[in-house]
Every structure is written in structure tokens, then in C-alpha cells.
Amino acid sequence: MKLLIRGGRVIDPANDIDGIMDILVADGKIIEVNENISDEGYVLVDAGGKIVCPGFIDMHVHLREPGFEYKEDIASGTRAAAAGGFTTVCCMPNTDPVIDNASTAIFVRERAAKSGVVNVLPIGCISKGQAGSELTEMAELIAAGCVAVSDDGKPVKNAALMRNAMDYAKMFDLPVLSHCEEQSLAADGQMHEGYYSTLYGFKGIPAAAEELMVSREIILAELTGAHVHICHASTRGSLEMIREAKAMGVDVTCEVTPHHLLLTDEIVGSYDADTKVNPPLRSTEHVQALRRGLLDGTVDCIATDHAPHHMESKDCEYNLASFGISGLETAVAAVMDGLVNQGLLDVEQMVQLFTIGPAEVLGIDKGTLDVGADADITILDPTMVKVVDPANFYSKGKNTPFKGQTLKGWPWMTIVKGTIIVNGGKIV
Amino acid sequence: MKLEQRKDLLGIRDMSREELELILDTAIPMKDIIKRDVKKVPALRGKAMVTVFYENSTRTRTSFEIAGKYLSADTVNLAVATSSVQKGESLRDTIKTIEVMGFDLMVIRHAMTGTAHYVARNTNMRVINAGDGTNEHPTQALLDMYSIREKKGTLEGLKVAIVGDILHSRVARSNIYGLSKFGCEIRVAGPSTLMPPEIEKLGVKSYYSLDQALDGVDVINVLRIQKERQQSGLFPSLDEYANLYMLSPDRLLRAKDDVLVLHPGPMNRGVEISSQVADGVQSVINEQVTNGVAVRMALLFLMMGGSRDEITN
Numbered sequence: 158m159k160l161l162i163r164g165g166r167v168i169d170p171a172n173d174i175d176g177i178m179d180i181l182v183a184d185g186k187i188i189e190v191n192e193n194i195s196d197e198g199y200v201l202v203d204a205g206g207k208i209v210c211p212g213f214i215d216m217h218v219h220l221r222e223p224g225f226e227y228k229e230d231i232a233s234g235t236r237a238a239a240a241g242g243f244t245t246v247c248c249m250p251n252t253d254p255v256i257d258n259a260s261t262a263i264f265v266r267e268r269a270a271k272s273g274v275v276n277v278l279p280i281g282c283i284s285k286g287q288a289g290s291e292l293t294e295m296a297e298l299i300a301a302g303c304v305a306v307s308d309d310g311k312p313v314k315n316a317a318l319m320r321n322a323m324d325y326a327k328m329f330d331l332p333v334l335s336h337c338e339e340q341s342l343a344a345d346g347q348m349h350e351g352y353y354s355t356l357y358g359f360k361g362i363p364a365a366a367e368e369l370m371v372s373r374e375i376i377l378a379e380l381t382g383a384h385v386h387i388c389h390a391s392t393r394g395s396l397e398m399i400r401e402a403k404a405m406g407v408d409v410t411c412e413v414t415p416h417h418l419l420l421t422d423e424i425v426g427s428y429d430a431d432t433k434v435n436p437p438l439r440s441t442e443h444v445q446a447l448r449r450g451l452l453d454g455t456v457d458c459i460a461t462d463h464a465p466h467h468m469e470s471k472d473c474e475y476n477l478a479s480f481g482i483s484g485l486e487t488a489v490a491a492v493m494d495g496l497v498n499q500g501l502l503d504v505e506q507m508v509q510l511f512t513i514g515p516a517e518v519l520g521i522d523k524g525t526l527d528v529g530a531d532a533d534i535t536i537l538d539p540t541m542v543k544v545v546d547p548a549n550f551y552s553k554g555k556n557t558p559f560k561g562q563t564l565k566g567w568p569w570m571t572i573v574k575g576t577i578i579v580n581g582g583k584i585v
Numbered sequence: 586m587k588l589e590q591r592k593d594l595l596g597i598r599d600m601s602r603e604e605l606e607l608i609l610d611t612a613i614p615m616k617d618i619i620k621r622d623v624k625k626v627p628a629l630r631g632k633a634m635v636t637v638f639y640e641n642s643t644r645t646r647t648s649f650e651i652a653g654k655y656l657s658a659d660t661v662n663l664a665v666a667t668s669s670v671q672k673g674e675s676l677r678d679t680i681k682t683i684e685v686m687g688f689d690l691m692v693i694r695h696a697m698t699g700t701a702h703y704v705a706r707n708t709n710m711r712v713i714n715a716g717d718g719t720n721e722h723p724t725q726a727l728l729d730m731y732s733i734r735e736k737k738g739t740l741e742g743l744k745v746a747i748v749g750d751i752l753h754s755r756v757a758r759s760n761i762y763g764l765s766k767f768g769c770e771i772r773v774a775g776p777s778t779l780m781p782p783e784i785e786k787l788g789v790k791s792y793y794s795l796d797q798a799l800d801g802v803d804v805i806n807v808l809r810i811q812k813e814r815q816q817s818g819l820f821p822s823l824d825e826y827a828n829l830y831m832l833s834p835d836r837l838l839r840a841k842d843d844v845l846v847l848h849p850g851p852m853n854r855g856v857e858i859s860s861q862v863a864d865g866v867q868s869v870i871n872e873q874v875t876n877g878v879a880v881r882m883a884l885l886f887l888m889m890g891g892s893r894d895e896i897t898n
Contacts, residue, residue, distance in 0.1 A: 347698070355781035356598070358698045358720025358758055428699030474676060476697040476718070 159183045160575060161196060165204025165536060169211055170509035171516075171525040180209060182532040185575035190526050202577075204536055207569055208504065211524050212244025212533025213511040216305075217334075217388060217412060217460035218485060220246070220277070222268060223261070224253025229465040229553045231265070234485070235273035237463070237552035239578040241485040242511075242568025244533035245276040245523055246463075249309045250287070257282035257293045262301035274578045275571075276533070278521065280334065283308045283322045289315055292322055299329055304519045305386070307334035310435075312370060314340070316377065323383035330520060332384045332410070337370035337395070338436070347476060349422040349437040357426050359475075362437050364392040371395045375402045378409050386518055387411035389462050391436040393446035400455040410518045412460040413447050415488045419495040420444075420558055430471045430478030432558045434464070451502055451510065458514035459507075461488045465554020483554030487545055489537065491559055493566030504539075511535075531574050538569035541582065551584060588887035593705040593712040596721035597762040605763060609731050611883035612876070618655055619878055629658035632889045634690040635683055637663045638715070639670075642694060644850055644874055645715050645724065649692045652881035658889070661688075676700070677707055684708050689889055693717075711888050719753045724884065725849050726759030728877040730767070732869050733804050735876070736845055740767035746798045746840075747771065748830060749808030749857055750779040751791075752819075756808060756849045761787050774798035775808075775830065778819040795830050799839040806847040807832050807858045823856050833859045837867065845869050 160182040167178040167190060179194040180187065215238060221229035229237075231248075238246045248265065250256030256265060262279045269277035281298035283306045285291045295306060306326060312335065313319045319335075326333050343366040348354050350361020371387055375398055378385040390396060390411040402409045422438045432438060450456040464481025471478050489511070496502040516524030523533065542565045547555035571579035578585060588607065597605070618624055634653050638646050646662065653660035663683065665671075670679060683691065690711040693701050698718030705712040716722040734740050745764055751757045751773045764771055771789040773780070774797075784791050792798035799805060810826060820826050837844065846858075846868045854860045863870060 350782055352783040352786050355783055355787065358718060358755060360719065361782065428702035469675070472677060474695070474697045474703060475699040 159199035161199040162202040165207045165209035169526040171513040208537040211512040214245040214515040216247040216515040218463040220248040232272040237485040239571045242489040259297040259301035305332040323381040327383040339369040342366035353422045368394040384408040396450040410457040435480035459510045490564040494564040534572040536570035541567040602766045612879040615882035616879035629656040633659040636692040638694045722755040726763040728880045744802040745804040746802045
């Protein structure tokens with residue numbers, strides 16, 4: 158099948174393209190990107206007034222399958238991704254069983270091929286059983302399709318094991334993803350430690366709990382020469398260390414989430430557990446630092462840390478509630494509305510942070526409109542205005558602190574390998 | 586004036602000075618009722634209230650119960666320890682179950698911050714927060730303010746020291762929010778590990794030295810120190826704590842001659858307060874308990890539809 162996407166503003170940061178162009182797609186590949194393409198026998202997509210980009214990549218999602226299908230499964234999670242404008246997602250290994258071996262990774266990919274609607278690239282564990290003591294068989298994980306390793310929510314406590322993990326992963330150019338949290342400092346904390354934790358009477362999680370571990374990972378990356386990627390960096394100190402390490406030539410990259418870029422700890426005063434997330438929503442000074450990091454290249458990509466939860470684990474006492482935000486379906490709109498429309502981030506920069514940015518972190522052949530590349534394409538409607546209503550989410554996780562917000566600028570069409578998955582913001 | 590427009594009382598922080606004054610003023614005639622031989626008025630006849638305490642309590646639960654009874658409300662206590670909560674029933678289901686029995690008002694205490702707010706959002710009953718985690722204990726602050734105002738005639742401009750574990754204290758937070766609305770100069774004193782971050786942004790002065798904090802104050806509110814805090818490494822020993830922060834007769838000399846000493850109870854005598862001070866002439870600790878009943882009567886009365894004029898005329 159042929160598609161001709163006509164008359165949109167094509168933004169492809171990897172190829173330095175920004176202009177009104179047409180894109181011709183056939184057999185799942187990009188055939189041509191040019192002005193006024195003429196051809197025949199195609200399905201026309203009128204992209205006038207729209208922004209046409211390489212397919213967006215979210216390198217940090219939790220699809221919950223296998224094991225926690227009541228929270229999310231690959232079918233619902235990938236539909237949420239597509240509706241949110243993502244054509245590729247990387248799923249974290251904290252499933253049950255965890256993705257610490259080739260067969261579980263293969264299961265995830267096979268399920269994704271059968272029931273999913275976007276590309277799913279699994280992330281394997283760093284340690285067997287996420288237990289933090291023995292390394293996983295990384296070569297086998299790679300062979301099974303894993304693009305990175307991470308123990309995610311169970312940060313590797315033992316510095317020697319992390320050193321070995323980095324040293325070993327380096328052989329395969331495999332990025333080591335680190336959820337940076339010194340758990341003895343974060344223990345029992347419910348929100349960012351600061352003025353608002355004092356005001357609202359919560360035990361806080363200090364910025365230092367993240368920063369201590371960021372500093373360790375940078376030091377170990379320098380020691381080993383490995384590529385370490387800091388997940389959901391959320392503090393000014395983390396950004397400063399990453400900026401400095403990059404300048405020193407350390408192979409460190411990082412992602413930030415839309416919620417850390419757009420929300421502050423002040424909203425925890427609602428005592429609504431949809432505001433509960435780890436790392437926690439930070440204070441304004443940290444939010445400002447993250448935004449500066451987007452502009453100066455310290456931040457490599459935006460990732461959602463999509464963490465869908467079942468209603469019962471959010472509709473309860475705040476302390477008992479699970480951490481996490483269902484982020485796939487609001488990420489792009491929230492960034493468009495809160496940063497791009499406010500003049501705080503160029504749309505080209507945003508596209509980079511959702512496309513070639515994460516692709517380069519992972520070393521995957523995605524995130525561009527190169528001729529011959531898979532036709533993964535995200536089309537945004539910068540004029541669409543919608544209220545965030547979790548009841549309409551494709552995700553099973555309705556947990557979002559963005560609920561009720563009116564946002565302008567939404568994903569309009571999502572094309573995966575030449576097939577239109579989402580049209581007008583809805584799954585086809 | 587009534588308090589009817591307010592469905593719940595969850596914290597002092599979001600209350601106006603006028604609302605606080607209304608409650609304190611209404612508590613004055615309520616205290617008279619407690620002193621009567623026949624301590625019963627029909628003000629809340631036909632109303633039903635339930636106390637639900639997920640944490641232990643002597644004073645607060647009993648005083649809510651007797652306050653309701655003095656006003657002729659039907660009062661039920663849910664014994665959490667012997668309830669279906671022990672079978673794993675969720676808070677949401679427990680609340681719903683109670684609500685459909687027809688209660689007008691629920692008093693809830695819970696070990697977790699924000700739980701009263703959660704309950705209030707999920708029920709049509711009126712909700713009074715009787716303490717939520719380390720957040721607020723609004724009726725304690727009301728009775729503290731009542732006790733101070735009764736003795737001093739006013740709250741305006743008083744110097745009040747709050748001493749002890751400020752970090753974990755819902756009593757401290759509610760007192761800070763309340764007293765600051767009346768123009769008090771508030772000082773907090775305690776070890777640095779028990780001082781919340783950026784506390785001075787709440788409009789208080791913080792001290793590590795108890796002697797400095799007590800200098801010239803009109804009121805000292807001594808907080809209970811929980812022994813678990815020592816075990817979790819926040820201070821080295823109860824002995825050292827007592828050496829640094831116990832309110833003793835010597836230290837009391839730093840305050841004004843007519844200083845009032847408050848303590849929300851239960852006390853650790855010899856740790857945060859010496860027995861001489863606890864039982865001394867400046868202590869209003871026992872009277873606080875009586876005032877607690879009066880203030881809670883006022884609150885129940887105002888929230889379940891009473892007008893202050895009804896009780897004074």
C-alpha cells in the first residue's frame with residue numbers, strides 16, 4: 158500500500174529538514190521526502206496545517222505484561238502509545254516474571270507482534286531476578302531483541318555489581334539505564350522534600366536521594382568507559398552533574414519526563430494519589446533546571462515513564478498508593494501546550510527530543526525520515542484542543558495528574574511501518 | 586452565623602480567622618454545659634455521628650464521643666481493631682458501609698497524611714479530621730487556642746514557643762497555622778533532625794536552643810516525643826534529648842512569669858517535660874482536656890446545623 162502525506166510541515170531534525178513537504182510511503186518504507194511529489198495509486202493523507210515528524214519514541218514505559226495485565230497489557234499499552242503519537246516504545250523489565258532471560262524477552266516481542274500496534278523494544282534486567290546480585294546474560298538478551306539493560310525501580314545498590322554491569326555491557330555497546338535512587342534516603346517518602354512537604358505534612362524524598370546515585374553512576378561510567386543513561390532525571394543537581402560529565406567526555410545521557418517538566422510539588426496538596434510518582438514532582442527551581450537542560454542539550458530525550466496502575470492502588474490512602482503516572486497519552490500534548498506553545502521550547506527541539514534523541518541514546522535505527530527507513534511517522538495537529546479525560550484513555554491506567562487540563566496541540570495521526578494506526582487522535 | 590457551608594473540617598491551614606473565632610466563641614457556652622449537674626442539651630437530637638480511629642487515642646476519641654452525647658447526638662465508635670478492617674477491607678469500602686447506615690458526621694484519625702481529605706472526597710458525610718499522619722490535628726489546635734485565649738484574654742500578639750519533634754507533629758502544624766492567623770509570634774524549638782525543611786517559610790522562627798526559644802514567651806506548647814524516633818536514628822538517646830529539650834523549672838524561668846504550659850498528651854514525664862512543670866501552677870494540661878470537650882461540642886454543633894445564637898439565648 159502506498160501513502161502520500163501531502164502538504165504538512167515536515168520536521169526531521171536528524172536530516173535538518175523543516176519545511177512544507179510531501180512524504181511518499183510504500184511497502185512500509187519511506188520512498189521519498191520532497192516538495193510536490195507526484196505519483197499515483199496512493200492513499201492521500203492531507204497534512205495541511207499539521208506537523209509531520211519521524212515516529213516518536215518513548216524509551217521508558219511499563220507495559221506490565223507478563224504478570225500485571227490488570228494494570229496494562231501489551232495490547233492496551235501499545236494502543237495508548239499510538240494514540241499518544243508514539244510509534245516505538247521500550248518496555249521496562251519489571252514484569253512478572255522479570256525480563257532477565259531471552260525467553261521472556263522473546264515472549265514480549267511475540268506478544269507485541271500479535272497484539273501490539275507499535276514497535277516494542279524490550280529492556281532487559283541488569284541483574285538476575287532484579288535481585289542485585291548476579292549479572293544477566295546480556296548477550297542472550299541482546300540476541301532476543303533487548304536494546305538496553307536496567308533494574309529500573311530496584312536500583313542496583315551494590316556499586317561493585319554496577320561497575321561490573323557497565324564494564325560487561327560496554328562490550329556490546331549496550332546502554333545501562335539507571336533509576337537513580339538511594340533508597341535509604343528516599344524510604345517512606347511520599348513527595349519532594351522541601352517547603353511543600355513541610356506545609357502538607359508528608360515525609361519528603363530529598364533531591365539528594367537521586368543525586369547521590371547519579372554521581373555514583375557518572376563516576377562508574379567514567380571508570381568503565383561504559384554508556385550510562387540516567388532515567389527520569391528530576392533535579393537541578395542531577396542536571397548539573399550530567400552537564401559537567403558530558404563536558405568531560407563521560408558517556409552519560411539522560412531523559413526527563415513531561416510531568417517533571419510541567420508540574421510542581423505544590424499540586425500534592427490535593428492529597429490525590431495521582432500526583433504520587435517516583436522520582437517525585439519537584440519544586441520550581443528543579444523544574445526550571447530541567448527546562449534549561451532541554452535547551453542546552455544536557456537532556457537527550459523526553460520519556461514518559463508510563464506507569465499505569467489499577468484504580469485500587471491509586472484510589473486509597475496516599476501513603477498506600479503506588480508511585481507512577483500513566484503518561485503515554487498526555488506526554489506530547491502536555492509538552493506542546495506547556496512548553497512549545499508558551500515559547501519555552503522550539504517545536505524542532507521537541508521533535509528531536511522525541512525522535513532522534515532517544516534513538517541515539519539507544520543506538521537504534523529509528524527516529525528519522527531517511528529514505529528506505531521504516532515508515533514510522535507521527536503527525537501532530539498543533540491546533541487541536543482537548544480536555545484530558547482519563548476515561549477516554551486507551552491505557553488501562555487512568556492515573557494522571559493532568560486530568561481535567563485543557564491542552565492545545567495533540568497527536569493526530571500515527572503511522573507504524575506504513576500502516577495508519579491512529580487517525581484524528583483515535584485508533585483506526 | 587453557622588459553619589454549615591463547610592462540609593468538612595480537615596485542617597486549620599485552609600480556615601479563616603472568622604471561622605476559628607466562631608468555634609472558639611461557641612465553645613464558651615459549651616464549657617458551661619460541661620460544668621452543669623445535668624450535662625445534656627437537645628441541640629443535636631436525631632443526629633448521628635461515628636468516630637473511626639485507626640490510631641490509638643485516649644483524649645481525642647473519648648472527648649468527641651462525650652461531646653456528641655452532651656449535645657444528644659447518637660454516637661458510635663468503630664473499633665477498628667475488631668472491625669472488618671482486620672479482614673483487609675479497604676478504607677473506601679469501610680467508609681461507604683458506614684455512610685449508608687445514615688451517619689451525618691464522621692470523625693476520623695489515621696496514621697497517614699491526607700487520609701481525612703481522601704475520606705471527605707469519597708463520602709457525603711461531614712468529616713472532621715482528628716489527626717492525619719504528620720499533617721494536621723485541627724481540634725487539638727482549637728483547644729490549645731481556646732485554652733490560651735481563656736487564660737490570656739486574647740491571642741493577639743502573644744509569643745508562643747512550640748517545643749520538640751516539629752517534623753512529625755501534626756499538633757505543631759495545626760498550631761502554627763492557627764496561631765499565625767491571630768498575629769502570634771511563633772517560635773519552634775527542637776533538635777535539627779526533627780525540624781522540617783524550610784519551616785521558617787511558614788512564618789515561624791526556629792531555634793535549636795531551647796533556652797533562646799523560651800526567652801520572654803507567653804506560652805510554651807510541649808510536644809510528645811515518640812520513642813521510635815530515637816530508634817530510627819533521629820537522635821541518640823532519650824537521655825540526651827531530655828538534657829537538651831526537657832522543660833524543667835529552671836528553663837521555665839526564661840519565659841514570662843505568667844507563662845502557660847501546654848502539652849497535648851500523653852506525656853513522657855522526665856523526657857520532654859518534668860513532673861514539676863507538668864503538675865505546676867503554670868500548667869494547663871488538665872484544663873486543656875476539658876476545653877477539648879467544649880471545643881469539640883462547639884464544632885459538632887456548628888457543623889451539624891446549629892447556630893451560635895441558639896445556645897447562648
